[in-house]
Amino acid sequence: MRQEIKSHSFRTLLLLQLHCLLLVHLVESSAHLQIVTSKVGSRAVLPCSWKLRLEEAPPSPCHVQWRSPADTVFELWGTQKWQSEEFDGRAEIPEDKLESGDCSLIIKDAQIVDAGRYESFMVVNGVRSTKTRVFIQSVKLSVLDHKSLQTHRPGENLVLDLYTVHSERVVFQGRNSSEWSDLWKKGDKDCHRMEKNPLRDQLTIKKLERSDEGTYKVLDQHGLAVSTVQLSVDESSPPPKSHQIQEIQPLADDAAKNVCSALLLPVLVTTLQILHHS
Template identity: 40%
Template structure:
């Protein structure tokens, strides 16, 4: 066995010891809310030998997700500009897959592999399976009459916001990406502001993607402003003063009777 083959065999044995022999039935479960970043965990060793350039692959059942060998990398079509295994972490044995702006279609089982061997003869060593679940956002908000309601769109995947009033069954389209904006709506970044809400703004808001799936559901209640104590006291005093001034004056007969009663008592 020449020296290059001996080194390759040694590295293969070292990698097998470092990775271990996790059975395919062992799956790590993780979850992420749609539109947020996700990390799919993976670890192979505390540190790679200095003369070894790690080569990592991530795949789903049907797609190639990501591949890195040193500075060279490949991203699957559905993961362009969203998937990465940072090189500086990979050389330290952290082969975790980082996904940005997670989509519902990203849900599923991912498998990681180490690729070893000469250019003509490659072997893949299975590391781990990770099952990713992608869930929507749910929230409850309360806003006072006359204030602004801010809805989080979370991601550029948001295409539409629909609204159902608390007292109605029908849904109405409140906002659509690229459409002419209504005067009471303000879009900035991934947030949508509804200006000066009224009692009719109470209800359910859904942010939908291009497939009509709900990225988020927000139940909104609208309350009346609470008056400060000083203002409330002044209003009560004012009301009492008006009531006193509106009382009719005593008649002469009533005054005469009061005068007679006072004389009898004395």
């Protein structure tokens, strides 16, 4: 009898835990977290519409705040603007669209370190002339580096895209080596085999040799990879100077979340049914 009571208590506890897990999952799924994916150096738009939360238009001029978990990223109130040092000159809100509801945050020249969660707020009039901050939208930003495979013939040139003004150096690992060596640093003068395009964020390595085969990484000021190029130097390669194949990326966060939902919910429901009838 005591063993049956203990077994029943265990099943009840497990049933309760599964109910809680299912509830948490459903709450998270209903939060409608927006997912935005961008490449380093590209323009990222974090969507926001105050019409989702406010029944009437906020007082003019609109007062918008965008925050990360750590600090305020960007704030706009009429002609007054404020942005954090990390986003100096790179963040803006389309002022001409604010009245129609668009309070999206535009991040120019996106960087790996920009990745994370952002939340938008509208500051409106509260009771007794106080100001109230109303939550509008939560957005998760993913910033991906660039990856490619290239094949060139000996004597051809390799053009490395730096993608952003924040690229600081290029490192190289030979095909049969385990060590990385500095190939170029920002501010270096051109040499007979390496030249920086004065108008574009590009670095050209001239007259490739078989010894140039290997991996090239463009790094930013934080040492994070902006791009990775796997280079092969092959005399039998076809005439086109470069063949770039985009490396398969992992599932985007929203796709992964949908797959998880599709797998998790049936399993939980089946388990609950089994426990209920046991």
